[in-house]
Amino acid sequence: xxxxxxxxxxxxxxxxGLGSCNKDKVDYSTGTNGTDMENKGYLVLGGMxxxxxxxxxxxxxxxxxxxxxxxxxxxxxxxxxxEAVMSFKYGERPTEPIAxxxxxxxxxxxxxTMVGAEWERPVYGAESEVIITRKQRTEVNDIVCKLRNIxxxxxxxxxxxxxxxxxxxxxxxxxxxxxLEYGINEERGGYFAPKAEENTLQLxxxxxYVDGDKDIVMTNEISGVKAAQWRKINVVVQHxxxxxxxxxxxxxxxxxxxxxxxxxxxxxxxxVLVDDxxxxxxxxxxxxxxxxxxxxxxxxxxxxxxxxxxxxxxxAKAPIKSIVVKASSDNAExxxxxxxxxxxxxxxCDGTVxxxxxxxxxxxxxxxxxxxxxxxxxxxxxxxxxxEGTHSFEIMVEDENGGKTTATLTIKYGQNVAPSIVWxxxxxxxxxxxxxxxxxxxxxxxVLTIADFRVKIISNTLTPEELSSVGLAAEFSLVNDTEYFxxxxxxxxxxxxxxxxxxxxxxxxxxxxSILSMLGAGDHDFEMSVTDMEGNVTTKxxxxxxx
Numbered sequence: 001x002x003x004x005x006x007x008x009x010x011x012x013x014x015x016x017g018l019g020s021c022n023k024d025k026v027d028y029s030t031g032t033n034g035t036d037m038e039n040k041g042y043l044v045l046g047g048m049x050x051x052x053x054x055x056x057x058x059x060x061x062x063x064x065x066x067x068x069x070x071x072x073x074x075x076x077x078x079x080x081x082x083e084a085v086m087s088f089k090y091g092e093r094p095t096e097p098i099a100x101x102x103x104x105x106x107x108x109x110x111x112x113t114m115v116g117a118e119w120e121r122p123v124y125g126a127e128s129e130v131i132i133t134r135k136q137r138t139e140v141n142d143i144v145c146k147l148r149n150i151x152x153x154x155x156x157x158x159x160x161x162x163x164x165x166x167x168x169x170x171x172x173x174x175x176x177x178x179x180l181e182y183g184i185n186e187e188r189g190g191y192f193a194p195k196a197e198e199n200t201l202q203l204x205x206x207x208x209y210v211d212g213d214k215d216i217v218m219t220n221e222i223s224g225v226k227a228a229q230w231r232k233i234n235v236v237v238q239h240x241x242x243x244x245x246x247x248x249x250x251x252x253x254x255x256x257x258x259x260x261x262x263x264x265x266x267x268x269x270x271x272v273l274v275d276d277x278x279x280x281x282x283x284x285x286x287x288x289x290x291x292x293x294x295x296x297x298x299x300x301x302x303x304x305x306x307x308x309x310x311x312x313x314x315x316a317k318a319p320i321k322s323i324v325v326k327a328s329s330d331n332a333e334x335x336x337x338x339x340x341x342x343x344x345x346x347x348x349c350d351g352t353v354x355x356x357x358x359x360x361x362x363x364x365x366x367x368x369x370x371x372x373x374x375x376x377x378x379x380x381x382x383x384x385x386x387x388e389g390t391h392s393f394e395i396m397v398e399d400e401n402g403g404k405t406t407a408t409l410t411i412k413y414g415q416n417v418a419p420s421i422v423w424x425x426x427x428x429x430x431x432x433x434x435x436x437x438x439x440x441x442x443x444x445x446x447v448l449t450i451a452d453f454r455v456k457i458i459s460n461t462l463t464p465e466e467l468s469s470v471g472l473a474a475e476f477s478l479v480n481d482t483e484y485f486x487x488x489x490x491x492x493x494x495x496x497x498x499x500x501x502x503x504x505x506x507x508x509x510x511x512x513x514s515i516l517s518m519l520g521a522g523d524h525d526f527e528m529s530v531t532d533m534e535g536n537v538t539t540k541x542x543x544x545x546x547x
Contacts, residue, residue, distance in 0.1 A: 004254040039480055041099035041132035043077070043105070044139040050090060050109060051220050052124050052145045068124070073145070076108045080535060081437040099497045102134040102500065102535060103451060107143075114149055114193045116178030121191045123148045128226070131533055150175070150192045152201065154182040158245065168208035168215060171233070175201055175225075194227045201225050205235070207247070222251060233380045280316040280397040282407040285309065292410040295384055304334070306381035311374055312409055318399035319369045322347045331389030338383070354545075377409065388414030388447075419446035421540040431543035437452060440542060448532040453478040453499050456527040458541075462517050513544070521547055 050070050071091025078084050080103055088094070090109065110125035125143040130138050154171045156164070161184065169184040173192070176199070180190040192201075201222045208215050225231060234250045286309075287293060299308045314323065326345040329335050335344060341361060342353050349368035358365050362379030377393065384391055393409045424441045426432055444453070456475040457467065464474040471487040478488065478499045485495040492508045499505055509526065516524050526542040 015466045023196070028273065039101060039134055039482075040099045041134050042137045043100055043130060043132060044097050044137050045075075045093045046095045048093065048140045048143065050126075050143045050145060052111075066076045070111075070145075072111050073111050075236075076110075078106045078108070080104045097137060100132045104131050104535065105130050105132060107140060109143060109145055110148070110336050111145070116193050117175065117180050117190060119180065121149075122151065138157075147228040147230075148194075150194055150199065150201075150225055150227060151189050152180075152233065153189045153230070154186060154233045154235070156184060157234060157236040160235055163209055163237075165208045165210050165212070168206065170206050171235070172204040172206075173201055174204070175199055180263065189230075193407040194225075197226065198223070198261075199225045202360055203233075203249075205247075205249075215463040216247075218247070221504065256376045256545070266518060277402075280314060280320070280399055280405040282395055282397060282405055283313045283315070284409060285311040285313055289407050289409065292390070292412045295381065295411055295413040297385075299381070303357075306378050308378065310377040310379075310381065310409075310411070312395065314367070314373050314375070314395075314397050316371055316397065316399040316403070318401040318403065319371065320349065320367055320373065321398045321400045322349045322396075323367055323373070323375075324394075324396040325363065325375070326394040327391070328394070329387070329389050330392040331391070334383070334387035334389060334391055337387065377411070384411055385404070385413055414447050418536040419444060419450065419532050419538045421528055421530060421538060423542060428540050428542060431523070431545055433545045433547065434513060436517075438513060439510045440508065440513055441510070442528075442542070444505045444507065444530055446503055446530060446532045448534050448536065449501050449503050450499055450505065450530060451533045452477070452480065452529075452531040453505070454529045454531075455493075456529075458527060459522065461524070509542070511524075516544065517546060519546070523545070 005254060050073065052068055052070060071089065073090040075088055075090050076084055077086045077098075077100075079101075085100065085105070086098065107128045107130055109123065109127075110123065112121070114123045114125045115121065125148045126143050126145045128140060128143055129246060130140060132138055147275055152173050154173070164184060166184040169522050171182040172179055173182065173190060175192045176195045178192060179202075180192075182190070192199075203220045203222065204455045205218045206215060222231065231251055236250055250267065252280075266512065282289065284293075293310060299306060301307055314320065324345065324347045327335065327338050328344070329338075342357050346353055348358060348363045355365040362376035364370075364373045367373040375395070389412075391413075391425075393411075394406065395409065396404065396406045398404045421428065422443045422445075424443060425439070432438075444450070454475065454477050457472075458474075462474075467474055472484060473481070476484050476488070478493060482496070488495050490511075492511045494505055494507060522545075524544045524546065527539065528542065529537055529539040531537045
């Protein structure tokens, strides 16, 4: 065993000596507390400007709305593991750059702690993801805080209000066990903490007519309620065609940055609010519409033909009146190419676009008046593949009865794709028997650039103690473990800035193979794990057998 260490030490000395002839030794400076500042990046918040959308009024950080003091908002910085690394008040935010380890962080701003249900207690907030790059400054500029809870108000039409006894009339709104009781003259807004992306409000309406002696109790629910919405419930008299009247409600839905339409009229006696079953249905064949579709090169054959389908089916109970497709992308070149064929927002039923172009894009030419139709986005696969990025298609369908449904198809290409590790000339997934002159040249690619590159040496001959005696470890990071950089460089491993933030790294461990060949028979593996800037990880193992 001592001979193994001697041989390895000798080769290491030669390799390191040769490697040091052509490069200067890197000086990794440290901070006053011994912190390695070489691996730090800087978050700059001095120019951050926070504004709040309060009841559709945008209040910036220099003007204070009644009850809204942005300086008192809490700011929390958390790392990728969800651990808080720093917190402070917005008005006391650091003016100097904040030193952080390279990686992905979340910046959260919130005005207050949210409770289950409370009168006049809006909570505003925002979240922003920031990527800290070693030795680089990352600036956070404009952030808009929106309502994080759900606002509900109740009002009464004048004609029904005059008929009801205020002493016996209440509307109770509940969400997951938290409730507020609205009297007939209640003008305050109630704020509810959402429990999920979409929530259901439970309504209990109790009333008694003036000069009546019978209590009326009615219940119902409003589904699909989301954070940042203001649900305005209005109790009205519903007049039927036969001359009878019932108590009903209208419910308008507002967001804090725009008004959205909500088809609402309902009869509480019939316990019906919005009947979503009558709305058109938009379905992504074989996939969840809420999840992005990852377009990859493997989906195309050798001639570039798309082998998969991206079919969106539309089904309606009444004839289709319009289908508006609104295309957008974070890649301006894609939107420009799309706009060369047809408008970025277009009703494919209105006849303004030629059938030739509709067919070219995979859109139906006979959707108007039909009950079912299909949009074949696979026809655009080649164009989607040409322009890397996230491409979105908002699909808005309306039938002749006024039913409306909106859904968004998101297609990604070249983003959030895990890194790749290729052994040039060999199948990396198979154990290779070493022969003299054999090379091990690796190409590592990462669309989102490399955040970390770890190597683990697994050998039945080289123990961790033996590796340590020659300045190596059984497991190390080519990005962060600076104490091994000089030894690794002599063996052909790139380190530090030659790896971090790169989209492609060429790595050769051929020198290491010549060392291993001197140690006799045995198996030696190199487990390599590459992590990109969004936390996607690829692990491959280079496996050798020496006879």
